[in-house]
Amino acid sequence: MWSLRLLIREICHRFPGFFLGFLAVVAAVALYVGLETMGRASYRETKRLMRNLGFNLLIVPEGTDMADFWAADFASGDMPEQYVRRLAESPGMLADHYVATLQKKVLWEGREVLLTGILPERSAIDARKKAPMGYSIARGECYVGYAIAKSPGIEPGKTINVLGKDLTVARRLLEDGSKQDIRIYAHLHDVQDILDMKGRINAIEALHCLCAGASLPDLKQQIAKVLPGTRVTELRDIAAARSETRKMVEQHVELIVAVVLVVCAAWIAFLALLNVRERRQEIGILRALGFGSGHIAALFLGRAILMGLLGALAGFFVGTAVAMHYGPDMFKLTFSAVRPPYDIFIPTLLVAPLIAALAAMLPAVIAISQDPAVVLREE
Amino acid sequence: MTVIHLHSLTKRYRGRRGDIIALGDVNLSVPEGEFLAIRGPSGSGKSTLLLSIAGMIHPTDGKAVVNSTDIYAVSGRQRARFRAENIGFVFQMFHLVPYLSVLDNVALPTVLLPGRIRSHEARELLAHFGMSERLTHKPAELSTGERQRTAVARALVNHPRLLLADEPTGNLDPDNSAQIFEYLADFHHQGGTVVVVTHDPLVERHAQRTVSLSQGRLISKEAG
Numbered sequence: 332m333w334s335l336r337l338l339i340r341e342i343c344h345r346f347p348g349f350f351l352g353f354l355a356v357v358a359a360v361a362l363y364v365g366l367e368t369m370g371r372a373s374y375r376e377t378k379r380l381m382r383n384l385g386f387n388l389l390i391v392p393e394g395t396d397m398a399d400f401w402a403a404d405f406a407s408g409d410m411p412e413q414y415v416r417r418l419a420e421s422p423g424m425l426a427d428h429y430v431a432t433l434q435k436k437v438l439w440e441g442r443e444v445l446l447t448g449i450l451p452e453r454s455a456i457d458a459r460k461k462a463p464m465g466y467s468i469a470r471g472e473c474y475v476g477y478a479i480a481k482s483p484g485i486e487p488g489k490t491i492n493v494l495g496k497d498l499t500v501a502r503r504l505l506e507d508g509s510k511q512d513i514r515i516y517a518h519l520h521d522v523q524d525i526l527d528m529k530g531r532i533n534a535i536e537a538l539h540c541l542c543a544g545a546s547l548p549d550l551k552q553q554i555a556k557v558l559p560g561t562r563v564t565e566l567r568d569i570a571a572a573r574s575e576t577r578k579m580v581e582q583h584v585e586l587i588v589a590v591v592l593v594v595c596a597a598w599i600a601f602l603a604l605l606n607v608r609e610r611r612q613e614i615g616i617l618r619a620l621g622f623g624s625g626h627i628a629a630l631f632l633g634r635a636i637l638m639g640l641l642g643a644l645a646g647f648f649v650g651t652a653v654a655m656h657y658g659p660d661m662f663k664l665t666f667s668a669v670r671p672p673y674d675i676f677i678p679t680l681l682v683a684p685l686i687a688a689l690a691a692m693l694p695a696v697i698a699i700s701q702d703p704a705v706v707l708r709e710e
Numbered sequence: 711m712t713v714i715h716l717h718s719l720t721k722r723y724r725g726r727r728g729d730i731i732a733l734g735d736v737n738l739s740v741p742e743g744e745f746l747a748i749r750g751p752s753g754s755g756k757s758t759l760l761l762s763i764a765g766m767i768h769p770t771d772g773k774a775v776v777n778s779t780d781i782y783a784v785s786g787r788q789r790a791r792f793r794a795e796n797i798g799f800v801f802q803m804f805h806l807v808p809y810l811s812v813l814d815n816v817a818l819p820t821v822l823l824p825g826r827i828r829s830h831e832a833r834e835l836l837a838h839f840g841m842s843e844r845l846t847h848k849p850a851e852l853s854t855g856e857r858q859r860t861a862v863a864r865a866l867v868n869h870p871r872l873l874l875a876d877e878p879t880g881n882l883d884p885d886n887s888a889q890i891f892e893y894l895a896d897f898h899h900q901g902g903t904v905v906v907v908t909h910d911p912l913v914e915r916h917a918q919r920t921v922s923l924s925q926g927r928l929i930s931k932e933a934g
Contacts, residue, residue, distance in 0.1 A: 333821045336814075337807075337810075340809045340810055340814075341809050343809065344808060344809030345809075612803075612805060613807055613808070615805070616801075616805040616806075616807065617807075618766065618790070619764065619766060619793070619799045619801075619805075620793070620794060620799070620818065620819045620822070620864075621790045621791060621792075621793040621794025621795070621819065621822045622790065622794075622822065623786070623787050623790040623791075624786070624787075703766055704758075704761045704766045704767045707757070707761065707766070707801065707805070707876075
């Protein structure tokens with residue numbers, strides 16, 4: 332108790348020095364907390380942006396000639412529909428958002444269209460209630476591409492006949508400038524009925540996971556085990572953009588935090604050294620009165636720990652407030668979902684004083700090893 | 711009973727031009743209840759001798775027995791404890807802790823002893839030294855005489871058997887110097903042992919014995 336009293340009185344007496352150290356801890360912790368909060372927001376934002384770019388993985392039957400695939404935009408072979416469920420139920424997969432598709436080029440109303448059946452996705456993420464990717468089309472309904480929608484009589488609510496099956500137009504799609512404009516999307520099972528391919532699909536689209544260690548070779552190995560007789564193709568532009576963005580964000584945050592930590596620790600050590608120099612006589616007299624090394628070290632380490640604790644407390648709230656204030660402007664899609672990082676509050680309160688104490692260790696050792704007789708004889 | 715017994719106490723420092731002898735083969739006994747003055751020119755080793763008696767300068771040779779304890783034969787921790795319990799120290803520059811009040815400065819050594827902090831004893835001592843009005847003042851707010859009275863009160867608060875004073879009146883005017891020597895004499899009259907390093911002639915009124923040091927050697931023993 333008396334040691335705490337000494338500590339607090341000394342801090343009040345030499346407040347500017349303590350305050351400078353405190354500010355350094357506040358700055359370091361605020362930066363860390365701010366970057367962590369922004370990093371999480373950035374991670375979510377990147378995921379959302381990348382998801383918006385569309386699927387980046389394609390799983391097709393093994394024998395598919397990819398030259399034909401890219402020419403026709405669908406695989407000539409097929410595979411069981413239950414593959415999707417098998418994938419979705421496999422734990423630890425490095426991909427998500429599986430969508431089963433069955434596509435064929437057919438003649439409709441005298442023109443070639445791409446009839447595309449899709450199954451509202453099934454995957455482990457369904458349990459997390461995430462919004463599914465791709466269209467979720469009810470049975471008996473269809474979405475029509477822009478070029479087809481221009482035909483007379485194609486209105487939402489109207490019924491069209493596709494190769495003998497009536498489908499209600501639920502939505503007309505906007506112009507995309509791609510093959511999507513000549514597609515008719517319908518529920519997978521309706522398309523299977525139309526094409527007489529019950530239980531079959533010819534591609535699974537998926538999203539490669541945005542997480543550490545999710546390399547394509549690993550994913551291919553995983554899928555080969557779960558779905559023998561298939562091949563995995565990565566849509567490189569999209570995948571590369573995702574990977575680069577993710578790595579850039581993570582590396583920058585790690586580097587900045589590391590540099591700031593080192594600078595802050597060096598600053599605290601420097602201030603602690605100044606404090607030891609300033610208190611040489613005080614250390615001498617405390618020694619002369621009978622205070623041992625433990626008492627002397629406690630005064631210096633306690634000062635650093637208190638500095639770290641108070642700095643961490645203030646820094647956490649400053650960093651959170653700054654991130655929450657500026658975040659919405661930076662991450663327009665996802666910031667509302669990011670909360671103050673309370674999960675790192677306690678670790679921050681423990682680690683910051685620890686680092687401050689480590690930084691003050693050398694000055695404390697110098698204080699302990701200082702010969703009081705030398706100081707006391709200097710008078 | 712002998713309170714201090716120095717046997718062939720020697721302290722050498724290594725210098726560029728060879729060893730520097732701060733204390734050379736000093737033999738000295740101080741019986742309990744004695745008031746001893748140590749005199750000598752600047753650099754003669756007086757402060758080194760006093761700090762050696764206090765267990766703060768490890769001798770190169772010889773031994774120092776204080777209150778029957780060979781203080782350099784025990785651990786640093788035990789020595790610190792021994793100092794807190796047995797020795798009071800007064801310095802020329804007072805060496806008060808600048809951020810503590812007068813009362814806290816005087817109570818500070820009691821932290822090291824078992825039991826609660828003896829603030830009431832610190833108050834009584836300060837009242838005895840005419841410092842009751844200054845209890846909450848910081849050292850910087852005191853006159854030099856008041857600072858030294860505070861320092862003497864701090865040295866006495868743990869009821870030491872031995873009081874060591876290094877030029878306690880070196881920075882004081884004659885009136886304050888006389889007062890400080892009166893306080894040391896009071897302690898001595900109550901049975902305490904006083905060893906004081908000083909150039910002040912006022913010490914002659916109180917010292918029972920005076921010894922002189924020159925170049926680290928005890929060169930004379932005089933009756934006080």
